[in-house]
Amino acid sequence: MADSSSTPAVHTPVDLDRINVILATDCGSTTTKAILIEKVDGEYRQTFRGEAPTTVEEPAADVTMGVVNSVTEVGELAGRRLIDDDGQVIRPATETEGCDLYISTSSAGGGLQMMVAGVVREMTAASAKRAALGAGAIVMDTIATNDKRLPHEQIQRIRELRPDMILISGGTDGGTTTHVVQIAELVAPAKPQPRFGGEYRMPVIFAGNVDAREPIEATFDESVELSLVDNLRPTMERENLGPARDMIHDLFLEHVMAHAPGYDKLMSWTNAPIMPTPGAVGNILQQIATQRNVNAVGVDIGGATTDVFSVFDGTFNRTVSANLGMSYSISNVCAEATLPRILRWVPFEMDERELRNRVKNKMIRPTTIPQTLESLLFEQAVAREALRLAYVQHKEFATTLKGVQQQRTIGDTFSQEIGGQTIVDNMALDLLVASGGVLSHAPRMQQTAAMLVDAFQPEGITTLAKDSIFMMPHLGVLAQVHAEAAVQVFERDCLIYLGTCVAPKGAGKPGKTCFGFQVSGTSIDTTGEISVGELRLLPLADGETAEATIEPARNFDIGAGAGKTVTRTVRGGTVGLLLDGRGRPLDLPEDRTACRQAVTDWSNALGLADLARLN
Amino acid sequence: MAQAYTPGLKVTPHTQHRVRRILPISGTVLKSVGDRVRASDVVAETFMPGNITPMNVANMLSMPPADVPECMLLAEGDTVEDGTILAQTKGIFGMFKSTCASRAAGTVETISNVTGQVIIRGTPLPVQVTAYVSGEVVEVIEGEGVTVESDVCFIQGIFGIGGETMGPIAMACENPEQELSADRISDEMAGAVIVGGGRVTGDAVRRAIQIGAAAIVSGGLDDADLRDILGFDLGVAITGSERIGLTLVVTEGFGEIAMAERTHRLLASHDGREASVNGTTQIRAGVMRPEIVIPLPEGSTPPESDNRATEGLLETSTPVRVIRDPYFGLIGRVADLPAEPQALGSESRARVLTVTSADGETVVVPRANIEIISE
Known part of the structure; x- marks a missing residue:
């Protein structure tokens, strides 16, 4: 039996002042990516990258082979020998070989898959889900006493699932134990089987009412590996996710990773514990948001899933939208969003029957790529809806704690605010970061910026960026060991700044003034007005900043209140300064012809595509 | 090339072709190595633990959970029928006793004095695995199933x-x-x-x-x-x-x-x-x-053929089919495999190949958008 004081795998401490060369790998499901970070003129910079197929599956069945291959490629590019004749990472670094620090993340083999359980779905079960997602897991299902399933249905579900581990929470410390023990009594007889077969006992973490520990221990037999950690919801008003997250990471290493081929070897190579990839991405975003004192949202859209990360006022949240993606899940995006909603973003007519077949053909052959402009613009329209839906799910999940008693004064008499309000505030959002194929590989940067703005609808003044080569996982785990190096590389090499979006909140009549602007900087000095429904792009190069004064019309708000002027420094980028007078929430015309015209105008304003080629 | x-x-x-026919949990294998089986023959069978019915006896009898064990008329492991009286209150001076009947048939799995919950495990559910493909049993995996070869x-x-x-x-x-x-x-x-x-x-x-x-x-x-x-x-x-x-x-x-x-x-x-x-x-x-x-009938001999399709080797003259618009479904042969990435109509750059169809039409498509077909 483990408890919260159990220690994770011991890694050799490193002297941070002596670190000049850092090697980092990310073992993905299909590709292992290696990057080299070197100290150049006193600053850490990402210098070389290499990649090789991941070798978790047969015939290799040893993850370190893919690691060695990708590291060898980096070494060849860098002219630095990183792997010795025994196939080991050379340490410490000299002038010509080796590195001082080696770290790694992993999502190979489908990452970390968990089932969570709590007493009340909106309270302890939601907190347990946040802990699991924050640790980088995919939550396969959430069991709660009020999840509208009958007990035998819940048990059947537990029996069908094959998670890597289970997290159980419930009850506040000192409160009633009955309900949380009842949850354990559902889980125990179901005898859940671990995903990687019967070689190890199913790890179960109990992070609920401390008074329930004894009966919980009595409920489970020897078939599970039970760990007890501090309650993740010790009182209704407080969440304490740290101990549960740490235990998830420890068990991930001790049980799940240790049973994946070659990971025992890899774990012995690294200077810091291997982290699940999404956990590492969340880590770096948190680090940056805290350090710069900004609110940030990050998104990673893949073929099967979309991850959204947010940090608002220091509170981190992550969601995984399991069936919103651009290839395996493209058909599901169309089913959830509906084709008419997707087609709102397409500036030309398309035959619905043919489109449906095209979507399904992409689903069954997920590796194909759009060849024509028409096909590309349709996929980008799908991406807008996938991102929008993933963000809606994220907002619904990232909330203030539910179940908290609130003191109300007479002034709150007419206020309807209750616990469980979303903490995601688009007006307070400072930085929006994109990653994932459809966003990263868009032929024009303007397309990436437009997809972000249309899907996330940032309000006020928001900086837009994209992850250059999906380096965030590497930097997330580096931040654990060497925060300074991680932040420096993030700032200088990881992000490609697209520019800044200025978008007042509110609605007005098309053609009327939305806001006036004055922008002055070294290469720009201009004033003007943006009408309601208009989009305009001002050139402001990467690395430049400008002072922008925005005077919204009286029914529009740019952050200081309706009609109040705001002056801010805005950052340029590969796209520039995007002035968005379309209002928030962003409503597209209902009429198909008017909608097509509006989307065409926006496309032309931003230079999204050469639409004349389609006619 | x-x-x-x-x-x-x-x-x-x-x-x-070999096909493994395995039970979801261990059970009995009904066939031996060398047996000829038809596709519909059952080769292994087992019983899954029955479904679970939790019953909150404490609530049903309005008593504290701690009192449930002493009011139980049955012990853990006992067999019950649907409707069997599980527990009975002591009543007042031995009168006005309340009872609680089982909602399912099976065995009493657990009696909890913390939640007052009694868990009834239903009768085991039979699970059978058929051969699926007619052939010969070439391997028996003890307690799990067989491998059929044909x-x-x-x-x-x-x-x-x-x-x-x-x-x-x-x-x-x-x-x-x-x-x-x-x-x-x-x-x-x-x-x-x-x-x-x-x-x-x-x-x-x-x-x-x-x-x-x-x-x-x-x-x-x-x-x-x-x-x-x-x-x-x-x-x-x-x-x-x-x-x-x-x-x-x-x-x-x-x-x-x-x-x-x-x-x-x-x-x-x-x-x-x-x-x-x-x-x-x-x-x-x-x-x-x-x-x-x-x-195939016994004694069939394999025809002479190359296995290019299964190996996935792509070279000039390989027969391919385009699997994405705008040329979806077009069948032809690879005419050229340029090494350098080229700009597509979408403005993305990707590695491409040239396909010539039977009627002489020549198109350039991304390599990701074709699949090899057999002749």
């Missing part, structure tokens, strides 16, 4: 719905382009694996269900028809558990698309023979494609 690799579906007239004609489809089934092959279309419409399906095809040509219509699927066909195999299917057949819009390609009345396998894709000529020819050459069909498709890590397996 320039070469590249691309995955292709397996379509082979003769291969030694010489077969093996064809993978691209997408399917419905699970394992079997029946004789019945050709409904004369050529691979011909649409499989309802009027091509006759009552004599009941229980058969109906093979079409190009697209199968929704009406044809409904007609096949009506007459009780085992499966349909055809080149294409309209997504709109799939939605009508399933009753919902399929979001993710993880299938196999659908219960629509038959198994449906599409060999090429969605829309108007002809079955590969070789696939159609192969299926036609086995007209009337028993086939095992599985529509299970999983397009995720560990991809699974639907399959048609036709056991």
